[in-house]
Each structure stands twice: as structure tokens, then as C-alpha cells.
Amino acid sequence: xxxxxxxxxxxxxxxxxxxxxxxxxxxxxxxxxxxxxxxxxxxxxxxxxxxxxxxxxxxxxxxxxxxxxxxxxxxxxxxxxxxxxxxxxxxxxxx
Numbered sequence: 001x002x003x004x005x006x007x008x009x010x011x012x013x014x015x016x017x018x019x020x021x022x023x024x025x026x027x028x029x030x031x032x033x034x035x036x037x038x039x040x041x042x043x044x045x046x047x048x049x050x051x052x053x054x055x056x057x058x059x060x061x062x063x064x065x066x067x068x069x070x071x072x073x074x075x076x077x078x079x080x081x082x083x084x085x086x087x088x089x090x091x092x093x094x095x
Contacts, residue, residue, distance in 0.1 A: 013042050025051035 015022050015030065022030025023040070024047040033040035036050035052062075059065035 023047040025054065027051075027054075 013023070016026060019026070019028065021028040023033065024044055025033070027033050027047075027050065030041070033047055033050040036053065037043065037046035040046045040050065055062055055065050
């Protein structure tokens with residue numbers, strides 16, 4: 001499972017045309033992100049908060065989730081590329 005994938009629609013606020021998944025975490029259905037905030041459709045921070053909660057709830061930590069994928073690079077909306085390692089660092093600093 002990839003955590004972040006390029007959305008063919010090219011937008012973080014539009015569903016993925018191929019799968020119907022929504023936003024940065026490609027949640028399906030997207031409406032489950034409402035648990036992180038009413039602005040889940042338009043706010044990338046809300047989407048990231050939901051994704052963080054999902055990963056911690058399902059895997060216990062980002063490190064456990066990412067262990068087999070440490071060197072994988074992912075795109076966000078085709079506009080930029082980040083490393084998962086840096087994403088984990090940014091969430092670790094806020095915890």
C-alpha cells in the first residue's frame with residue numbers, strides 16, 4: 001500500500017479519477033477524513049492529520065509502517081516529490 005500517490009486529476013481537492021480515492025492519503029471513501037475536521041475536502045493539513053491518525057492506529061508508528069519502504073519516493077499531486085523519511089521526521093517533531 002502506498003501512502004501517497006500521484007492523483008491523476010492533479011489536485012488534492014478532487015477525487016482520483018481512476019479509483020475515486022481522495023486527497024493526499026488517497027482515502028477511500030474520502031468522507032472518512034471528516035473525523036479529522038470538517039474541512040477535509042479542502043485542507044491538506046486536515047488530510048495529513050487524518051493520515052497520521054490512520055497510520056498510528058493501524059500500524060502503531062510510522063516507523064513500523066514504513067520499514068519495508070524506507071527508500072521509496074512518492075509524489076504529491078505531481079507538483080513536488082518528498083521522501084517518506086522527511087515526512088516521518090515532520091510528524092515526529094509535532095508529536
